Amino acid sequence: MDFDIKRLGFTLLGLLIVLNWGLLMNAFMRKIGARVARRIGIPWHQPWIDLFKNYSIRSQITHGLMFYLGPIFRLSGGVGIFLFMPMIITGDHWLNYSFQGDLVLIMYFQFFGMLGMALGAGEGGHPYSAIGISRGLSQFTTIEVPLTLAIISLAIQYDTLSLADIVRAQQGGFMHWSMWTNPFATAAGMLAALGTLGHSPFNLVMAPNEIPIGPPTEYHSTFLGVLQSNGAILHVVEAALFMNLFFGGATNWIEFIVKTFLIYFWSVFVGMVFPRFRIEQSVTWFLKVPLVLGVIAVVMFM
């Protein structure tokens, strides 16, 4: 296998862009949330300050090897999705390591981070972590069902499991996007997106008033910095996944930024006006509305 230094360089540069865009987008969302709540909100550079502060703190507490590895696994999940996610479809600089079948790997990496985090947080021994993990895994399992059905529907529609090919198939105009050609898959996917992006009413994994703050309870200092970095990357790549699947992908970075912002804002917008479900309510909801939409989407293209 040839080692492509140019591709590696663009991938690392893309990761840097995604990380910083994720932090900035986080600041924007918190600022918007604050304005809705009649507050001034944070300065736009606050996420960087938080990140530098956390990375500069060292811990004297240990809960064992797995506790250290938890955030690493979590970060691997976010970076893993990024590596196989085409960012900009024009040219081949920003396709990262996208290949035939990358969708399956991306779906796997979505769960991989959570499983790794579960092992690490479990090692921390705090009961809130264990409760958060059991909630997180239960919820994500049910989120994956409608999301997978939506992806299966698109795979049948476009006859490919390559995300880059799915994006290319949507080029040629606004009406070529999956949101018009496959509305049921889009509806199922975007409802599943509410769960994957982790805002209310599906933020019961961290639920500050119930199990503050769930899995990362025992994580602090650099561990928290790693988790924050992953959060920034994950929000962008998750939004990019839905952008590529349903909204025609991006042909330049401006389009990428606008589309990922709007997709992420969808979950923030819903989260602003709804309280959170309990875990069994969340699971039931995903197995009702999005699941039915997902099944219809698959049946339509069989």
Added chain:
Amino acid sequence: MSFFSIKTDRSKYPQGGEDGKLQIDLDSHKYVKIWQGPNHPGVTGNMSVELTLAGDEVVEAKTHVGYLHRGFEKLLERRLFIQGMQTSIRMCVAEPDSNEYVFCSCVEELAGIEIPEMAKWIRALILEMARLQSLLRAVPGQGGTFGLGVGVQWGIYMRELVLDRFEELTGGRIYHMFMTPGGVRGPLPTGFKKRMEETLKEIDGFIVNIDNLMFNNAVFKKRAVDVGVIDPSWVDKYGIVGPTARSLGFNRDVRKNYPYLIYDQLDFEPYTTTYSDIYNRTRVRWHDLITTVDLIRQILAKMPEKGDFKAETPNVLHWRIPKGETYVRSESSRGEYGMYMVTDGSEKPRRVNLRGPSYNNGIAVLEDLLVGANIADVGAIMVSLQVCPPEIER
């Protein structure tokens, strides 16, 4: 039975022993013991709840106080009556004016002082403003326990507007001490009524917004309806008062049942429901918000334009009050708030005892109410009882 409902095997849950107590063997690894508090966002102050869980379900709950004990009642026995003001108000940070009122009224009653008419109206105004600022935190705060933070922030903003009016009237935002034995410290400032009306107009809009945000919200209903249900028989068993009692159909409001100050001259009817779950308890408090805004408007419209605001009192540094005892009550935003005072003819009270609603409404009830609840609902149930731990630790 719904297709999605899950049947729980109750045989795995702790059973009652011969003494009637639950048999919980923590070494069996079937149960988890967790503490919520004293530092926990779902707990309403400096107290903790010791929970034993089977899965997500609470099988045993114990409430613990003692994190904030300052011995206020004992301190009052070592202070002159005028010095007692500063101590008594700090028994409840959330609504200190009820403390002011009951302390002043106890002193006046034992000293045989009748306060002027104007002072009665201003005191009623302060008590209603205090109820308003307390409810502006409590009502949206219920949504906050479910993760609906926007309403909480709106409420905090509105509360700040009320605190602005407090600052204008009394000079203080949280602790006011505008009431003093014999009356109040001054008349209303010029233009106060107009500015208060502007604040009330803002709060009118907030009340409608909260109705839309919380009470017409499908997810809020899903979380709050049929959760934390109080049995009507508990009202007398635990001495439940105020909005919590009213949510059960017991129209217990000191302002109506035992009118004080000028409340018999005001037109209002406390709101009641007959089924006390989290939703209805919050709904009762939301209606209390409407009532309170209306009462403030009535007070401002009906109060005399001028008059004495303070009765003659002896030199407060050498004020000896004759031997006696009294119990004075008022209606706080959480329910009946009373003070029992005994004097022995000296310059200081012999004994002071406070009867706050939080212990009865919250701490005692909470232990029974949490059994069978989901861990996710613990904070919400506690907030729905409007517990103020500092008021217990006196």
